[in-house]
Amino acid sequence: VSARLLDGRELATRLRRELRGRLEALVGAGEDSESEDWEPDTPALAILTDADVPAAVLYAASLERAARAVGVPVRMLDGRDEPAAAIRSLNVDPQVAGIVVAQPFADAVAGRRLVEAIDPAKDVDGATPTNAGRLARGEPAFVPATALAVIAILEAYGVEVAGRRAVIVGRSAVVGRPVASLLLARDATVVVCHRATRNLARETRRAEILVAAAGVPGLVRPEMVNRSAVVIDCGITATPEGIAGDVDFAGVAPVVRAITPVPGGIGPVTPMMVLRQVIEASESGHRS
Ligand code: ADP
Numbered sequence: 001v002s003a004r005l006l007d008g009r010e011l012a013t014r015l016r017r018e019l020r021g022r023l024e025a026l027v028g029a030g031e032d033s034e035s036e037d038w039e040p041d042t043p044a045l046a047i048l049t050d051a052d053v054p055a056a057v058l059y060a061a062s063l064e065r066a067a068r069a070v071g072v073p074v075r076m077l078d079g080r081d082e083p084a085a086a087i088r089s090l091n092v093d094p095q096v097a098g099i100v101v102a103q104p105f106a107d108a109v110a111g112r113r114l115v116e117a118i119d120p121a122k123d124v125d126g127a128t129p130t131n132a133g134r135l136a137r138g139e140p141a142f143v144p145a146t147a148l149a150v151i152a153i154l155e156a157y158g159v160e161v162a163g164r165r166a167v168i169v170g171r172s173a174v175v176g177r178p179v180a181s182l183l184l185a186r187d188a189t190v191v192v193c194h195r196a197t198r199n200l201a202r203e204t205r206r207a208e209i210l211v212a213a214a215g216v217p218g219l220v221r222p223e224m225v226n227r228s229a230v231v232i233d234c235g236i237t238a239t240p241e242g243i244a245g246d247v248d249f250a251g252v253a254p255v256v257r258a259i260t261p262v263p264g265g266i267g268p269v270t271p272m273m274v275l276r277q278v279i280e281a282s283e284s285g286h287r288s
Contacts, residue, residue, distance in 0.1 A: 043097030
């Protein structure tokens with residue numbers, strides 16, 4: 001293996017420490033305040049899940065673990081129980097800085113309606129149409145955490161983005177599209193591939209930064225990359241052998257410049273991005 005390994009676990013550990021420090025500073029600042037009505041509580045993260053959907057429950061649990069490690073209190077809510085009313089009350093609860101509706105919901109339409117009910121100022125996983133619109137327009141926005149994790153890894157490992165050709169495989173609302181917007185905002189030349197792309201390998205071979213977000217294990221094979229590519233694998237598909245990425249790691253790692261493993265790449269960084277946005281939501285005084 002000649003590629004540099006872009007280690008997400010190591011970065012997550014660093015981020016955890018950094019976020020804990022920011023949180024302490026934030027809460028400490030409140031304690032020093034002269035104001036009569038300062039809010040003593042640490043900003044909390046509310047997570048709503050459909051308890052009937054194991055994947056959503058697992059995601060919620062991993063987010064909760066990460067939050068506790070940073071020091072962010074978590075409120076878990078069961079989406080089967082008056083969820084719309086729950087969102088409305090979380091929206092106006094001053095102790096709740098962030099709200100995440102863990103997807104998927106058994107009833108996808110219901111899940112989407114709940115997301116749309118989140119106050120955009122508390123939308124710490126960038127799931128609302130308001131934040132998606134802001135991001136697409138290049139305006140400040142809360143952004144889906146997986147997309148932010150891609151940027152965090154590129155930055156942490158000093159990968160130049162400006163002027164580079166970035167190719168993204170996948171155009172989902174949670175990964176492909178927001179990654180495209182973030183890379184565009186950082187002056188990359190961006191190509192977005194999807195199911196109807198005619199010759200995927202021809203596109204991916206030209207990538208200096210290749211982001212795989214198709215949810216298809218092993219989709220990116222060694223003949224589809226070039227030697228100077230930095231490969232970021234956002235795939236997380238559960239298989240009988242464990243979690244599988246979109247990249248044939250054993251084949252691709254020896255022939256590229258750098259690559260994220262799965263597991264241990266984007267995965268551990270993602271919850272840290274939610275928590276960073278929880279802290280940002282409370283720092284910017286959006287708590288209403
Ligand atoms: P995720 O949430 O991981 O982004 P989705 O299933 O929502 O996954 O979206 C998958 C995306 O990947 C879609 O945009 C789809 O067009 C793209 N995709 C899936 N399979 C392929 C493929 N074989 N080649 C190119 N793009 C693909």
